[in-house]
Amino acid sequence: MSGAATVRGLWGSTHPGPTLVVAALALALGLAAGLDPWRLGLLAVAVFAGQVSVGLSNDAIDAHRDAAVGRRDKPLVAGPVTPRLALAVAVGAVVVALALSAPLGVGMLGAHAVALASAWAYNAGLKNTPVSIVPFLVSFGLFPSLATLSAIPPAWAPAWQAAAGAALGAAVHLTNVLPDLDDDRATGVRGLPHRLGVRASAVLAASGVVAGALAVLLGSSGGQPAAVAPVAWVFFAGALAAAVATVGVVIARPPARTVFRLVMLAALLLAAQLVASSALA
Incomplete structure (x- = not known):
């Protein structure tokens, strides 16, 4: 080799x-x-x-x-x-x-x-x-603080950034395993998404993205939506639309790879919203 x-x-x-x-x-x-x-x-x-x-x-x-x-x-x-x-x-x-x-x-x-x-x-x-989601909540929840703790002076990221990171981590976990659920079951893997099933995991992931997007929207503006920058509204709207489309697809037909792609799109838009709002905060 x-x-x-x-x-x-x-x-x-x-x-x-x-x-x-x-x-x-x-x-x-x-x-x-x-x-x-x-x-x-x-x-x-x-x-x-x-x-x-x-x-x-x-x-x-x-x-x-x-x-x-x-x-x-x-x-x-x-x-x-x-x-x-x-x-x-x-x-x-x-x-x-x-x-x-x-x-x-x-x-x-x-x-x-x-x-x-x-x-x-x-x-x-x-x-x-059943607690397979916890490492994602912890690791992604800490993730925004890696940047702020690297600054001078160091500081923990605001709570809204941590909440958005945790929501992003939850969405990643709940959807990343969906294409491999059958293979995982065949080898005895039984994490939270396997126990919830495809539909419930996708809906929970989409709901988490919406919660994270709201945390960014309200947190970055000090609870004043009128103070939110236009670009942040664009990313929020995109994440919300992708999350709603995910739920619609799950309800309308048997889950497929489309669901995975929609939730991943929503998660990426949430990440973009987090970065944009952090820069403007």
Whole structure:
């Protein structure tokens, strides 16, 4: 096996799409927080390394389940990378993520450590319990504070940002597993979405997005909707429309991949609303 094939396999096991999106979101929130360039760069790379560790550990721990259901799209099943190697690189990525967080302050280091520990706990077993959503609430709820705790002076993000982050995390969890529910059931995974079912999970995720969007709308304006910037209204309206469309599709016909795409769209619009409102607050 060539070194290039190993690198490609490892990268494919990091869940590249979500990893890059989360790193980009950290960068955007850092810009909104007015971080100096070196702090902004460290924040983005630290979060990227942390997400690499989360993705790799997830695939390494689940390799036997993925093999049992024939997930040939997974590099750890197809053969380029072994679970042991992926787990070793994941541990190394955690060390890098925390080492890069340390110069940004003890608050940022502590918050990032808790967020990563929460994500790893999900991968290690909480995904198979009725409280599988809790790590997403914790990690995403802390996420906006990674940027504000990297600033001088450091500060926790406002409650409305934390609420929006937690709502985003809930939506991601409740919908991200929907395409794999059957495979998960076949290998004994029984997290909250599996217990609720596709329809209830999709409706709850859409409701969470609406709650998060309202938190951003009211929180960023001090409870005065008239003070909300036009761009924030645009993102709020988009998230609300996507959430309502999700519920409509779920009620009208059997759930399909369209539901997954609609909720993911609503979640992305909520993330955009959070960034825009944080910059303007």
